[in-house]
Amino acid sequence: MRLKDKTAIITGGGSGIGRETAIKFAREGAKVAVWDINLGEANKTVKEISELEGISKAYKVDVTNRLEIEEITNKVIKEFSKIDILVNNAGITADATLIKMKEEQWDRVIDINLKGVFNCGQIVSRYMVEQGNGVILNAASVVGIYGNFGQTNYAASKWGVIGMTKTWAKELGRKGIRVNAVAPGFILTQMTAKMPEKVLEMMKEKSVLKRLGTPEDIANAYLFLASNEASFITGTVLSVDGGVVI
Numbered sequence: 266m267r268l269k270d271k272t273a274i275i276t277g278g279g280s281g282i283g284r285e286t287a288i289k290f291a292r293e294g295a296k297v298a299v300w301d302i303n304l305g306e307a308n309k310t311v312k313e314i315s316e317l318e319g320i321s322k323a324y325k326v327d328v329t330n331r332l333e334i335e336e337i338t339n340k341v342i343k344e345f346s347k348i349d350i351l352v353n354n355a356g357i358t359a360d361a362t363l364i365k366m367k368e369e370q371w372d373r374v375i376d377i378n379l380k381g382v383f384n385c386g387q388i389v390s391r392y393m394v395e396q397g398n399g400v401i402l403n404a405a406s407v408v409g410i411y412g413n414f415g416q417t418n419y420a421a422s423k424w425g426v427i428g429m430t431k432t433w434a435k436e437l438g439r440k441g442i443r444v445n446a447v448a449p450g451f452i453l454t455q456m457t458a459k460m461p462e463k464v465l466e467m468m469k470e471k472s473v474l475k476r477l478g479t480p481e482d483i484a485n486a487y488l489f490l491a492s493n494e495a496s497f498i499t500g501t502v503l504s505v506d507g508g509v510v511i
């Protein structure tokens with residue numbers, strides 16, 4: 266088991282990539298704190314993990330709420346005694362072209378995708394620094410690297426996540442903490458289910474592997490980066506996109 270005796274927090278663990286990552290981590294021996302704004306969905310992840318005889322617990326956490334993050338981080342420490350891995354996965358889209366985008370759409374995406382990562386990263390890393398070790402993994406996107414029609418807010422948030430990842434790797438390396446990001450391509454989850462079929466078909470064609478990604482493709486990347494096999498990897502952005510942009 267690649268994560269035996271580790272404790273992991275996964276934000277947005279009630280759906281899509283977060284749920285798949287939580288299940289994979291639990292299969293590999295980690296105790297998983299499943300954080301999500303939607304407690305009902307987080308509980309479904311926990312139920313799936315318990316059916317595999319894994320250990321996990323659901324917590325209602327909104328990544329924009331620092332008080333909630335602090336309170337629940339303390340609870341996780343009390344219940345699991347440490348935090349080895351943080352996966353900053355929670356994220357949303359609120360698409361519109363530059364001309365049509367409302368300020369509220371900009372603010373909401375930046376608040377969750379960018380400030381949410383800052384909030385959780387800052388609060389949890391304080392514990393990791395005390396421990397003298399830890400792994401932080403952030404959800405970027407190919408859209409952050411290359412841009413995408415109708416996603417000014419989302420692209421800005423994900424490019425920002427890449428900047429934070431590299432900065433934290435530089436600041437926290439000497440404290441024993443590795444920080445990396447995963448940049449998924451187009452992955453079949455409720456997030457992409459909102460996109461027109463035509464766009465998804467186009468993305469599939471653009472991928473040199475001629476398929477869209479699955480949540481498991483991304484969970485596998487998080488697993489590798491969380492494990493000791495990646496012990497010399499920090500400050501990197503791993504694209505997992507089927508070669509959609511090469």
Ligand code: NAP
Pocket residue numbers: 276277278279280281282283300301302303306326327328329353354355356357377381404405406407448449450451452453454455456457
């Ligand atoms: P998803 O299925 O929509 O899952 C995201 C989860 O985060 C949902 O359970 C959502 O709850 C939760 N969430 C939303 N706002 C939150 C908040 N403020 N605090 C805590 N949890 C919150 O999305 P996904 O496709 O798995 O994406 C996961 C991550 O990968 C995101 O950061 C996304 O940007 C990134 N990503 C995805 C793709 C893709 O193609 N799917 C590509 C590149 C990057 P609700 O459902 O209640 O909102």
